[in-house]
Amino acid sequence: MTIRLQREDFDAAAEAAALTRGRTDIGAVVTFTGICRGDEAGEPIAALTLEHFPEMAEAEIRRHVEEAQRRWTLLSVTVIHRHGRLVPGDNIVLVITAASHRSAAFAAAEFLMDYLKTRAPFWKQVERSGGKSWVEATAKDNAAAERWSKPAVQPARRG
Amino acid sequence: MTVKIRYFAWVRERVGKTDEEIDLPPGITTVGDLMTWLAKRGEEYAHAFDNPKVIRAAIDRSHVRPETAIAGAREIAFFPPMTGG
Numbered sequence: 001m002t003i004r005l006q007r008e009d010f011d012a013a014a015e016a017a018a019l020t021r022g023r024t025d026i027g028a029v030v031t032f033t034g035i036c037r038g039d040e041a042g043e044p045i046a047a048l049t050l051e052h053f054p055e056m057a058e059a060e061i062r063r064h065v066e067e068a069q070r071r072w073t074l075l076s077v078t079v080i081h082r083h084g085r086l087v088p089g090d091n092i093v094l095v096i097t098a099a100s101h102r103s104a105a106f107a108a109a110e111f112l113m114d115y116l117k118t119r120a121p122f123w124k125q126v127e128r129s130g131g132k133s134w135v136e137a138t139a140k141d142n143a144a145a146e147r148w149s150k151p152a153v154q155p156a157r158r159g
Numbered sequence: 160m161t162v163k164i165r166y167f168a169w170v171r172e173r174v175g176k177t178d179e180e181i182d183l184p185p186g187i188t189t190v191g192d193l194m195t196w197l198a199k200r201g202e203e204y205a206h207a208f209d210n211p212k213v214i215r216a217a218i219d220r221s222h223v224r225p226e227t228a229i230a231g232a233r234e235i236a237f238f239p240p241m242t243g244g
Contacts, residue, residue: 034244050243051168053236056220057243081243093244113244119222121236122243123168134169137240 001069002078003061005054010080010094019076019098026075028102030109032095038088040135046127050083050092053121057081064115068097071111072104079112081122111148118145162229164197166207167238170214173207183229190216191225193235207237215240 002019004010012033020026036048065077076098086092095112099105116122124135165178187193191211198208208214216223217236229235 052243053165053167053217053220053238056217056236059220060222117244118241120243121167121217121238121241123239124242125168134239135242137242141244 001062001065001076002080003058003065004080005052005057006080006082007084009082009091012091012094012096015078015080015094016096019078019096023075025100026098027100028105029096029098030102030105032093032109032113033091034093034113036086036088036090036092040126043128045088046129047085047087048092049085049125049127049132050081051123051125052081052083056121060120061116064112064119067115068108068111072099072108074099074104074108077108077112079116081116081120083122114141114145114148117141160230162232163234165234165236167236169239170207170237173203175203188228188230189225190218190223190227190229190235193229194225194237197237213239 012031016029016031020029038044061079065079068074068077074097078094078096080094082092093116095109097105097108118137118141125132126135160183161180162183163178164181166174166176171177187196194208194211194214197204211225214237218227218229218232219234
């Protein structure tokens with residue numbers, strides 16, 4: 001398990017390559033990258049600043065990776081979340097899940113992203129020409145995380 | 160009991176500080192009690208905690224609910240709903 005909270009950018013391809021290097025047990029790698037959009041709530045933005053609670057963010061992400069490992073048979077997981085000021089086009093978050101077969105890798109990546117959005121202590125503030133404002137949590141993101149609170153279902157173990 | 164209180168995002172902006180040590184008066188037993196008490200500490204606190212339903216809390220870096228007891232807590236954090244990812 002690799003978890004990093006950092007100001008610096010990351011290289012998704014290099015991180016995925018590092019995760020599979022020298023291994024022949026991995027049959028599926030899902031790589032998700034969240035990117036700073038040029039608009040928020042339909043209005044253009046100049047930049048996004050991510051504030052975080054460092055010690056808790058690390059602990060909370062670790063708890064959710066462990067939960068993902070209980071639900072699915074995963075061979076490796078990497079989560080990188082950036083903080084600080086980002087501009088449209090910049091990377092924000094990276095989730096990589098590796099498994100023998102694709103269903104576990106897809107499901108775990110989606111589970112981790114849904115939880116990161118609603119449970120990891122990060123807050124986005126947008127900068128526009130008119131000033132700064134905090135992004136509000138959306139009902140859609142909460143609903144996406146909520147669906148995982150039902151009993152875990154192991155996906156079919158076929159690649 | 161003395162606890163460290165931390166504030167994040169707009170809760171931090173409204174309170175006007177990132178953290179503080181607070182000597183809790185007797186009778187404050189839950190996270191919800193603490194929010195009600197903090198809201199009476201001044202105008203900036205009243206503004207930060209004017210709608211406690213939307214504020215989230217963590218004790219010693221784990222999410223908790225308003226009814227959670229604060230006995231034994233070393234650090235309590237208050238913040239808006241999270242918007243990471």
